[in-house]
Amino acid sequence: MVQAYILVQTEVGKAAAVATQIGDIPGVVSAEDVTGPYDVIVRAEAADVDQLGQLVVAKVQGTPGITRTLTCPIVHLT
Structure with missing residues (x-):
């Protein structure tokens, strides 16, 4: 299983939607x-x-109202 945080910038007033x-x-x-x-x-x-x-x-970046994304994969450092 791979997990990541995706940081998203949106058009003004579109964050909640x-x-x-x-x-x-x-x-x-x-x-x-x-x-x-x-x-x-x-x-x-x-x-x-x-x-x-x-x-x-395909899915997240295709959402209307998004201007930019930054994907941060989660790593487990031991």
């Missing part, structure tokens, strides 16, 4: 609208890196 739409995408664990340099923070998971990439590119 974008978070709601992204929250309905399979593989998205949570999508919260926040304040700061990013408007929405998403936690997503997939079976492998390829599926995670497909989730981000």
